Amino acid sequence: MIFRYPNGKAYEPKEQARKKQQPxxxxxxxxxxxxxxxxxxxxxxxxxxxxxxxxxxTPVQIVNVDYPRRSAAVIKExxxxxxxxxxxxxxxxxxxxxxxxxxxxxxxxxxxQNFHAHQIEHMQNVVKQGGxxxxxxxxxxxxxxxxxxxxxxxxxxxxxxGRKSITIEEINKVGYKIPIGYQARIDYLKIIDKLYx
Amino acid sequence: MIFRYPNGKAYEPKEQARKKQQPxxxxxxxxxxxxxxxxxxxxxxxxxxxxxxxxxxTPVQIVNVDYPRRSAAVIKExxxxxxxxxxxxxxxxxxxxxxxxxxxxxxxxxxxQNFHAHQIEHMQNVVKQGGxxxxxxxxxxxxxxxxxxxxxxxxxxxxxxGRKSITIEEINKVGYKIPIGYQARIDYLKIIDKLYx
Numbered sequence: 592m593i594f595r596y597p598n599g600k601a602y603e604p605k606e607q608a609r610k611k612q613q614p615x616x617x618x619x620x621x622x623x624x625x626x627x628x629x630x631x632x633x634x635x636x637x638x639x640x641x642x643x644x645x646x647x648x649t650p651v652q653i654v655n656v657d658y659p660r661r662s663a664a665v666i667k668e669x670x671x672x673x674x675x676x677x678x679x680x681x682x683x684x685x686x687x688x689x690x691x692x693x694x695x696x697x698x699x700x701x702x703x704q705n706f707h708a709h710q711i712e713h714m715q716n717v718v719k720q721g722g723x724x725x726x727x728x729x730x731x732x733x734x735x736x737x738x739x740x741x742x743x744x745x746x747x748x749x750x751x752x753g754r755k756s757i758t759i760e761e762i763n764k765v766g767y768k769i770p771i772g773y774q775a776r777i778d779y780l781k782i783i784d785k786l787y788x
Numbered sequence: 789m790i791f792r793y794p795n796g797k798a799y800e801p802k803e804q805a806r807k808k809q810q811p812x813x814x815x816x817x818x819x820x821x822x823x824x825x826x827x828x829x830x831x832x833x834x835x836x837x838x839x840x841x842x843x844x845x846t847p848v849q850i851v852n853v854d855y856p857r858r859s860a861a862v863i864k865e866x867x868x869x870x871x872x873x874x875x876x877x878x879x880x881x882x883x884x885x886x887x888x889x890x891x892x893x894x895x896x897x898x899x900x901q902n903f904h905a906h907q908i909e910h911m912q913n914v915v916k917q918g919g920x921x922x923x924x925x926x927x928x929x930x931x932x933x934x935x936x937x938x939x940x941x942x943x944x945x946x947x948x949x950g951r952k953s954i955t956i957e958e959i960n961k962v963g964y965k966i967p968i969g970y971q972a973r974i975d976y977l978k979i980i981d982k983l984y985x
Contacts, residue, residue, distance in 0.1 A: 643913045645873055648847040651863065666848065666866035676842055680877060682886070685918030687879040716840045721882030 841878030
């Protein structure tokens with residue numbers, strides 16, 4: 592069953608979807624989602640005072656709230672709204688950090704339809720302000736860190752009528768493979784250290 | 789009617805509450821809420837490429853989603869969760885910005901119960917990472933910018949058994965009055981310019 596935003600785009604409740612879906616390349620043996628891994632990573636960073644980075648809550652338009660008893664309000668009617676920003680942001684070593692995480696089961700390319708125009712525009716604004724902005728792509732059995740500046744080039748190519756995806760060769764060229772750890776599972780700060788410090 | 793979080797703390801749906809409530813000092817003649825004014829301010833900053841600062845969505849635990857037709861998913865059961873961070877963050881001139889906005893109708897002091905321990909802890913983590921962290925207080929017919937570092941002192945005083953509020957004299961001493969504008973209604977970037985650039 593697919594839930595859709597008013598604009599017709601599919602909503603995927605990530606953790607639930609993960610548990611039900613066919614085995615994927617990256618997560619097939621683990622029962623964890625990309626979102627869960629990133630939440631654990633960010634939790635580790637926070638607890639060890641390395642960085643303060645959180646996932647933003649899913650935006651919801653609340654229409655009707657019921658109040659059955661003193662202890663709890665129940666939302667009885669609400670709708671998903673599309674976010675106008677990326678999902679993750681925060682601070683690391685005095686730098687503003689902003690990113691989006693996406694995955695594909697494709698074997699040879701990463702579809703650009705994983706991003707929407709508002710997110711790209713947001714990332715462009717962040718880059719203009721001097722932020723550290725990137726996407727984490729889970730694809731081809733790897734986690735890739737791709738700078739927003741590089742993503743914009745592929746997005747622009749699509750806007751100009753070019754291909755609607757990034758090839759595996761292109762990702763291997765512009766992306767940085769993120770080391771996998773036990774505690775910091777998707778240890779993307781390592782890449783930020785390399786690129787900005 | 790008061791909605792409560794599972795911990796018993798009152799939830800206030802800010803825009804609705806504003807429309808119903810008794811006239812307050814700051815907003816009595818305007819029909820606008822602090823949240824709306826800040827959203828307009830941030831929108832102005834964004835449109836004029838001055839800063840990229842957004843309010844985070846209200847955190848909601850979604851339990852049940854109905855799917856009556858192809859075009860829209862309806863959330864039928866959900867609960868408010870307490871946020872572990874502040875409501876607003878983003879980037880301005882390469883600096884990480886993080887703040888919370890609160891108001892009181894008290895005439896002589898600002899109650900510290902407007903903040904909760906998780907938010908204070910979050911602000912402490914942000915300050916340690918080198919972020920620009922503060923609170924915007926709507927009180928005594930003014931908007932005040934109070935640095936998180938100053939708020940911590942009053943919070944600590946309360947933890948040590950001291951008074952549970954900040955007096956108007958104290959706020960006038962440590963706080964910066966935020967200029968009110970037509971487009972940037974609560975023009976807090978002006979204070980950041982003064983303090984950090």
